[in-house]
Amino acid sequence: KAGVTQTPRYLIKTRGQQVTLSCSPISGHRSVSWYQQTPGQGLQFLFEYFSETQRNKGNFPGRFSGRQFSNSRSEMNVSTLELGDSALYLCASSFQRDYGYTFGSGTRLTVV
Amino acid sequence: DQQVKQNSPSLSVQEGRISILNCDYTNSMFDYFLWYKKYPAEGPTFLISISSIKDKNEDGRFTVFLNKSAKHLSLHIVPSQPGDSAVYFCAASARNSGGYQKVTFGIGTKLQVIP
Numbered sequence: 001k002a003g004v005t006q007t008p009r010y011l012i013k014t015r016g017q018q019v020t021l022s023c024s025p026i027s028g029h030r031s032v033s034w035y036q037q038t039p040g041q042g043l044q045f046l047f048e049y050f051s052e053t054q055r056n057k058g059n060f061p062g063r064f065s066g067r068q069f070s071n072s073r074s075e076m077n078v079s080t081l082e083l084g085d086s087a088l089y090l091c092a093s094s095f096q097r098d099y100g101y102t103f104g105s106g107t108r109l110t111v112v
Numbered sequence: 113d114q115q116v117k118q119n120s121p122s123l124s125v126q127e128g129r130i131s132i133l134n135c136d137y138t139n140s141m142f143d144y145f146l147w148y149k150k151y152p153a154e155g156p157t158f159l160i161s162i163s164s165i166k167d168k169n170e171d172g173r174f175t176v177f178l179n180k181s182a183k184h185l186s187l188h189i190v191p192s193q194p195g196d197s198a199v200y201f202c203a204a205s206a207r208n209s210g211g212y213q214k215v216t217f218g219i220g221t222k223l224q225v226i227p
Binding site for chain 1: 118146148153154155156157158161201203208210212213214215216217218219220
């Protein structure tokens, strides 16, 4: 069974640009969550989608947005990139919480 | 405001001995707790979980203990193996006002098991 797939693995963008990251969850998983990981900050929750609806949102500015498609695939968009947005962005899918999340390998975003 | 705190950024343990990773939380609404392990260049991997109605859950070498009155949980690894060397994240889940769960992670503890 395929795991959670995130593309691209690595990305370098210039300050002010925008970026779109993609996540394909495990087949049958309808919940997709996004996290930002930076050194010293752990995993910061961005948002969670379930059946194309955003159910939860973290404390990030409006430059961070996301969506989920009918096939459960999800995209995350960051507009007007700042240097501080450089981080590992992780996507996770779940069937139900008793089984925990399955994470993808992440997209490493570097803003220069 | 860190609702899930892992106060030890790193821990070194001799192979074969017990590793104890600690986690404290402040939100009394958390009702489900999880531990994840993360190797470099990989996403976190779910390890073990515990519901707030229990005080202990065991899975092989891994045991999680929950002390609700102290708002504290710990992960015990016995015996520790070099392959256990990784960053361990504590996480806690609570329902938001809409009834949907939100999972909050700690900043992680880097465990090194010395052969």
